[in-house]
Amino acid sequence: MRTSERVYSALREEILEGILAPGAPLGEIEQSERLGVSRTPLREALSRLQADGLVAARGGRGLVVAGLSLEDVRHLFEIREALEVKAASLAAQRRDPAVFEGLRDELRDAGERLASEASRDGFYALTARMDAEIDQAAANPYLLAALRSVRAHVARLRRLSSDDESRLREATQEHLLIVDAIIDGSPTMAAHATELHLHRSLASILRSVNAADPEEIPA
Template sequence: MRTSERVYGLLREEILDGTLAPGASLAEIEQSERLGVSRTPLREALSRLQGDGLVAARGGRGLVVAGLSLEDVRELFELREALEVKAASLAAARRDPAVFEALREEVRAAGETLGPATDLEGFYALTGRMDAAISEAAANPYLEAALRSVRAHVARLRRVSRDDESRLREATHEHLLILDAIVDGSPTMAAHATELHLHRSLASIVRSLGAHPVPEESRQ
């Protein structure tokens, strides 16, 4: 693996899991020393992250981890709706029912065990596999590439409401509605169920950001 690829993966993971918080400085000298690499591969990695929208330029501060303002969230969900509703519709038309039947059972079982001791990383890994299965079933490489980019930002947003157990229960029910529609081969119902899930997810995140706003200096 090329050094720039490895650095890109490390920094991307740190941004997505919150190790590098919104607004955190990504000064070349500091990061190259921390990661033990030269500045050339670091610059390549930072350029890719900037293209992903995870890193932003700040006058006088160089590059920083991109913020998460309410405006950012609303714009992201506009794109999510366009992409994910279409992907779910195509998946329902082109799916292998057995794949989604198995996922439905896993999601149902996960929902039954949600509680204070829930393994949230495992739960999100399961929903990530559901997303990946929908993308694969949609069988459109251009749509799949666009969804990969969007879902990087979604992973960051999940941290905002991840401790809200009631929202996780609602989201599990919504995921099951989507899976039911795909298993049944109903593109219209899959699209509607996905649209409902996105609408409720956005409302939950907006409430969470309203209660715990991102500091102004951390925003894009």
């Protein structure tokens, strides 16, 4: 793996996991020393992260981890709805039912073990795998490329609501509705179930940030 690729992956993971919080400075000297690399691959990595929308220039401070405003969140969910609803609909038409039957069993089991942090981490990994299987079943490389870009930002929003156990249990049922519709080969129901899930997810995030600074939402 090229050094710039390794640095990009490391910084991206730290941003998505919240280790590098919104507004955190990304000075070249400090980051190159911390990561043990020269400034050239670091610049390449930061340039890619800026193109992803995860890093932004801030006057007088150089590059910083990008924040997410309420307007950003709403815009993100608008594009999520367009892309994910279509992906679920296509997946219902083109799926291998056995794949989604296995996911359904895993979702049911995961939903019963959400009290511990380890179980929540497993649930997040499972829903990410579900997204990947839907993408693969949809079999549209252009749609997949667009979704890959959006999901980097979606991952940053997870901490705003997903650690609420009651919301996680609701989300489990919503994911099961999506999977059931895909197994049944119903594009209309898969689309409706996905739209419902996104609507409730957005409402949960907006409730979670109600008492926070409305202009800068932490990931």
